[in-house]
Amino acid sequence: MRLIILMFLAFTSLTVIAQEKIQKEINYIRSFRKESDRIVVELGVKPRLCFIPTKNNPNYVKFTALVQPYQKKENLYEIGIEEATGNIKSLRILSKNETAEYQSIKPYFPAAVAAVSASQLPEKYYDEALELYNKEQYQEAMETVTKSIEINTQDPEYHQLKALCLAHLQLYKDSTDEAEYALEMDMANPELYELIANNYYFLRDNENAIKNFDKAIEYDINIIVRIYHNYIKCLIDIPNSQRAIEVYKLYKYRLDSPNNYGDDSGNFADDLEFYAGQAYQQIADWGTAAEIYDRLIVVNPDVYGYRAQRGRLYQEKREFPAAIRDFEIALKLDENENVVLTNLATIYQELHDYKKAEAAYSKYLSKNPDDAVLISNYGYLLLDEKRYKDAQSKFETSFKIDETSIDTHIGRILAAYLLGDSKKKNLFIKVAKSQFPNIELNATTLNALIITGNYYYSEKIINIWKEAVN
Numbered sequence: 001m002r003l004i005i006l007m008f009l010a011f012t013s014l015t016v017i018a019q020e021k022i023q024k025e026i027n028y029i030r031s032f033r034k035e036s037d038r039i040v041v042e043l044g045v046k047p048r049l050c051f052i053p054t055k056n057n058p059n060y061v062k063f064t065a066l067v068q069p070y071q072k073k074e075n076l077y078e079i080g081i082e083e084a085t086g087n088i089k090s091l092r093i094l095s096k097n098e099t100a101e102y103q104s105i106k107p108y109f110p111a112a113v114a115a116v117s118a119s120q121l122p123e124k125y126y127d128e129a130l131e132l133y134n135k136e137q138y139q140e141a142m143e144t145v146t147k148s149i150e151i152n153t154q155d156p157e158y159h160q161l162k163a164l165c166l167a168h169l170q171l172y173k174d175s176t177d178e179a180e181y182a183l184e185m186d187m188a189n190p191e192l193y194e195l196i197a198n199n200y201y202f203l204r205d206n207e208n209a210i211k212n213f214d215k216a217i218e219y220d221i222n223i224i225v226r227i228y229h230n231y232i233k234c235l236i237d238i239p240n241s242q243r244a245i246e247v248y249k250l251y252k253y254r255l256d257s258p259n260n261y262g263d264d265s266g267n268f269a270d271d272l273e274f275y276a277g278q279a280y281q282q283i284a285d286w287g288t289a290a291e292i293y294d295r296l297i298v299v300n301p302d303v304y305g306y307r308a309q310r311g312r313l314y315q316e317k318r319e320f321p322a323a324i325r326d327f328e329i330a331l332k333l334d335e336n337e338n339v340v341l342t343n344l345a346t347i348y349q350e351l352h353d354y355k356k357a358e359a360a361y362s363k364y365l366s367k368n369p370d371d372a373v374l375i376s377n378y379g380y381l382l383l384d385e386k387r388y389k390d391a392q393s394k395f396e397t398s399f400k401i402d403e404t405s406i407d408t409h410i411g412r413i414l415a416a417y418l419l420g421d422s423k424k425k426n427l428f429i430k431v432a433k434s435q436f437p438n439i440e441l442n443a444t445t446l447n448a449l450i451i452t453g454n455y456y457y458s459e460k461i462i463n464i465w466k467e468a469v470n
Contacts, residue, residue, distance in 0.1 A: 021082070021083040021084065022080045022081065022082055022083070022089050022090070023080070023081050023083055024078060024079070024080045024081075024090070025045075025078070025079055025081070026076060026077070026078055026079075026094070026098075026102050026105065027043045027044060027045050027046075027076070027077055027079055027105070028043070028044040028045065028075065028076050028077065028105070028106060028107070029041055029042065029043065029044065029067055029075070029077060030042045030043065030044040030047070031257070032067050033253070033257075036054075037053065037054050037055065038051045038052060038053045038054055039051065039052040039054075039063075039064060039067065040253065041067060041088065042250070042253065042254075043079070044105075044107060044218060045105050045214075045218065046214050047214065047217045047218050047247075047250055048086075048246040048247070048249075048250055049086065049246070049249055049250055049253055050079070050081050050086045050087070050088050051085070051086050051087050051088065052064065052067070052087070052088050053087055059089075059091075062091075063088060063091050066091050066092070066093060067091070075093055075094075075099075076093070076094045076098070076099050076102055076105070076106070077091060077092065077093055077094065078090070078091070078092050078094060078098075079091055107188075107218060107219070108187065108188065109188045109219075110187065110188060119151055119152075121147075121148075121151055122147075122148040122149075122151045122152040122155065122158065123148070125144050125145060125147040125148040125151075126145060126148045126155075126157065126158055126161065128144050129141045129142075129144035129145035129148065129161055129165075130145075130161060132144060133161060133164065133165060136168075138165045138168040138169050139165075139169065141161070141165045142162055142165035142166060142169070145158055145161045145162050145165065146162060149162065154185060155185075156182040156183075156185040156186035156189070156192075157182075159178050159179070159181050159182035159185075160178075160179065160182045160186075160189075160191070160192060160195070162178050163175045163176075163178035163179040163182065163192075163195055164195065166178060167195060167198065167199055167202075170202070172199040172200075172202050172203050173199070173203070175195065175199050176196050176199045176200070179192050179195045179196050179199075180196065188219050189219070190215075190216040190217070190218075190219040190220040190221075190224060190227060191216070191224065191227075193212045193213070193215040193216035193219065194212070194213065194216040194224075194226070194227045194230065196208075196212045197209045197210075197211075197212035197213040197215075197216060197230070197231070197234070198230060200212060201230075201234050206234070206238050209234055210234070210235075210240075210243075213227070213230070213231040213234065216231070217231065217247065217250070223251075223254050223255060225251075225268045225269050225272060226268050228247060228248070228250075228251040228272055229268045229269075229271060229272040229275070231247055232244045232247055232248055232272060232275040232276060232279065233275050235247065235279070236275055236278050236279050236282065239279075239282055241279045241280075241282040241283045242283070244275070244276065244279035245276070245279050245280065245283075248272075248276040248279065251272070270296060270299070270300060270303075273292055273295070273296060274292070274293075274296060274305065274306060274309070276292060277289045277292035277293050277296075277309070278309065280292065281309075281312075281313055281316070284316075286313060286316070286317055289313055290310070290313060293306060293309060293310040293313065294310070297310065302333055303333070304330050304333040304334040304337050307326050307327075307329050307330040307333060308326070308327065308330040308337070308339075308340050308343075310326050311323045311324075311325075311326030311327040311330060311340065311343065312343060314326060315343055315346075315347060320347050320350070320351060323343070323347060324344065324347060327340040327343055327344050328344075338363070338364055338367055338368070339364070341360045341361075341363055341364035342360070342361075342364055342374055342377070344356070344357075344360040345357045345358075345360035345361045345364070345377070345378075345381070346377075348360060349380075349381050349384065352384075354381065354384070354385050357381050358378075358381065361374065361377070361378040361381065365378065370401055372398040372399075372401040372402035372405060372408065373398075373402075373405065373407070375394050375397050375398040375401070376394065376395060376398040376405065376407055376408045376411055378394050379391045379392075379393075379394030379395045379398065379408075379411045379415070380411060380457075380461065382394060383411070383414060383415065383418070383461065383464075384458065384460065384461075388415055388418040388419050389419065391411070391414075391415045391418075392412070392415035392416070392419065394411075395408055395411040395412045395415055396412070398411075399412060403435070404435070406432070406435075406436055406439060406449070407449075407455060409428065409431065409432035409435065409436070410432070410445070410446070410465070412428045413425055413428045413429055413432065413465075413468055413469075414461065414464060414465060414468060416428055417464070417467070417468035418464065425468065429441055429469070441469060442469055443465070443466040443469060443470065445465070445469070446461070446462050446465050447462065
């Protein structure tokens with residue numbers, strides 16, 4: 001049965017010291033803040049936080065003195081960071097020769113350069129294009145701002161607007177080219193890096209998406225919430241939960257800065273918190289995830305996604321009554337978002353409440369009749385109920401839609417075996433072996449699939465499978 005679960009550049013070396021994993025890197029310090037039990041240090045390249053603890057730290061005085069002059073632009077540091085805690089274990093300022101070698105990692109904040117046009121037409125076309133863009137008329141907006149560019153090619157704002165239009169038209173490569181041209185004139189613009197990162201995200205190029213999101217938050221000085229929102233969403237989709245949490249903590253740190261000019265109100269901020277909750281959920285830090293979801297639901301009790309995700313958290317924790325309660329509320333909040341019916345079906349199946357499980361599957365499949373995975377899952381429910389003929393029918397329906405699921409092949413084999421049809425069972429085993437030559441079909445197959453984290457089989461099904469393949 002298939003499980004349904006919905007939810008840069010630093011120069012580094014790794015050293016193992018007394019069982020501790022220390023990451024050494026060349027970086028600059030963007031800021032630091034003294035707290036009661038530590039100093040929080042904000043690194044500039046691949047922006048994140050690290051710490052100088054106060055207690056039991058013989059290097060505290062030395063490290064504190066070294067970070068004090070961080071605002072001197074010439075200072076670069078070699079920093080050794082303990083991976084498990086983020087604590088700084090070694091710190092030194094680079095020599096002049098070393099600094100020259102790593103000069104390229106320093107931030108550069110030049111003013112944007114735009115050529116002045118003698119004509120008023122470029123600005124006129126730009127204003128018209130911006131109005132069209134705000135009306136979501138992206139093709140017309142792009143054509144109009146192109147007129148501005150034809151008269152004045154050296155204004156980064158014109159190219160940025162065109163890049164945005166191209167992105168909305170899903171012309172991501174063209175959009176990136178346009179944004180990179182704008183960066184040549186405005187290389188400290190975090191929104192241009194964000195735009196490029198978004199394009200790579202939609203092109204499923206995670207490496208370049210991360211690289212450009214890191215640049216975006218490195219150059220962000222006004223706390224543009226949308227950038228952190230989009231980056232954390234990208235990271236939980238990959239998934240890279242630890243980095244998502246690092247970015248979330250950096251965002252919270254910057255919000256608390258006395259120099260913060262950002263605005264953490266609105267849907268971007270709430271959904272950013274929501275994605276951070278999912279990152280904590282991915283690493284099984286259920287307490288922190290629950291705190292975030294609880295807080296969001298108190299403020300926004302009618303948001304489907306918050307209820308549904310907290311329900312999935314309860315489901316992971318096997319707190320089924322609480323999960324059912326949240327899923328049922330979520331369904332009332334948005335009847336079109338019926339995927340939580342599959343969560344309910346799985347819970348009721350584990351509770352052996354087969355009638356409710358069937359009702360949930362039936363309701364979901366009435367709206368999603370071509371979902372091969374869920375049809376197959378329904379088949380496994382029917383196997384549990386010893387309704388082998390009905391189960392076989394579900395597996396065959398699923399197979400007609402998608403022949404590439406090992407889970408469905410296994411279901412067909414099990415149903416044929418339980419119906420006493422040895423000829424068909426052996427045929428199905430032969431077909432499965434042909435389709436999946438790298439998967440051994442033997443007594444341990446189901447346990448091997450469970451280990452991947454993508455499948456679940458009850459002990460009953462595992463035992464029947466062992467009999468079927470022997």
